[in-house]
Amino acid sequence: MAQRHNVVSLSGGKDSTAMLLMLLERGEPVADVVFFDTGWEFPEMYEHLEQLEAFTGLKITRLRPRLPVDVETDKSPFDWLFSDMPVTRRGSGEIHMLGRQWPNAKIRWCTGYKRDALHAHLLALTHRQNVTLPLYQCVGFAADEQYRLGKNAKRDNSYCVKRYPLIEWGVTEADALAYCYKRGFAWNGxxxxxxxxxxxxxxxxxxxxxxxxxxxxxxxxQRMLVMESWLPENRRRFKDTTVSALDARFAAEEVE
Ligand code: SF4
Structure with missing residues (x-):
């Protein structure tokens, strides 16, 4: 039987970290480990990735969003998309605002970039020699997160099949965290x-x-407050408020 090629989608959190370690512990082949770097990660996450590479001996592939070739900016890709990207009206192509602004439950533009970069990378992997298709894209949903499967589970195609190892093995979120701690992964608390x-x-x-x-x-x-300042005042909606309004509210709570 041809060897299964697992490709681990690594968010870097407890579930995907436990999934990777458990796959290796079970002797399952891991063809690639893929992390999408938004640039909005906690600093501890970058340390965690290095620790994980040292522990497993695997190189983690870092993907980043691609910007149009003519963009010159000092900002990171997500910062540019957030505050500077020209956004056009559907149909007319007319630019009606700069920046995608804070994502929300309905418009999660950020996850779209993640998904597209991952799909492009998976497609590129299929052109590697000695890769058996389909690839098995391992997603770290825990056994108590089956509700997250939703439409995701149906998005298989001829070259890539989604796999949920933690669900297969009955590993809950709490199990995954305990497992990571036991192996010395603590994300600095x-x-x-x-x-x-x-x-x-x-x-x-x-x-x-x-x-x-x-x-x-x-x-x-403070970085979030700076990010907010990049947006025009009428486009700063963050949840149902703004970051600066939350800042004032939390500050007031502290003196109560
Ligand atoms: S929804 Fe967007 S901002 Fe939130 S964690 Fe995902 S990529 Fe980051």
Missing amino acids: LYRFFSRVSCFCCPLQPLDELRTLRRHFSDLW
């Missing part, structure tokens, strides 16, 4: 503060975790 450790500035994270970010990671919170 981030999981003591946050339930997820994706983009520090994600507007989709719970309000309480934003409060925690302001209190314990003030440099990142």
Whole structure:
């Protein structure tokens, strides 16, 4: 039987980290480990990736969003997309604003860039010699997150099949975190503060975790205020408010 080629989608959090380590522990082949770098990661995440590479001996492929070739900017790709990208009206092609602004539950433009970069990379992998198709794209949904499968599960195609190893093995989120801790992966304590450790500035994270970010990671919170300042005043919607309004609210709570 041809060898299965697993490609690990690594967010860098506890679930995908545990998935990678468990695949290796079970002796399953891992053809590639792919991480999409938004540039909005916690600094601890970059340290974690290095620790993971040293532990596994594998090189993690870092993908980044591609910008149009004529763009010259000092900003990181996501910062440019967030605040400077010309956004055109559908149909007319007329530029009606600069910047995609903060994502929200309905318009998660950021995840679209992630998905597209990953698909392009998977397609490129299929052209490598000695790769057996289909590739198995391993996604780190935990056994208690089956609700996340939704439409995702149906998006297989002829060259790539999605696989959910933690669900196959019945590994819950708590199991995954305990497993990582046991192997020395602790993200410098981030999981003591946050339930997820994706983009520090994600507007989709719970309000309480934003409060925690302001209190314990003030440099990142200040970065969010700077990011907000790049947007015109009428396009600063973050959740149902703005970052500066949240800043004032959290500050007031602290003196109560
Ligand atoms: S974590 Fe939030 S901001 Fe980051 S890519 Fe995902 S939805 Fe976008």
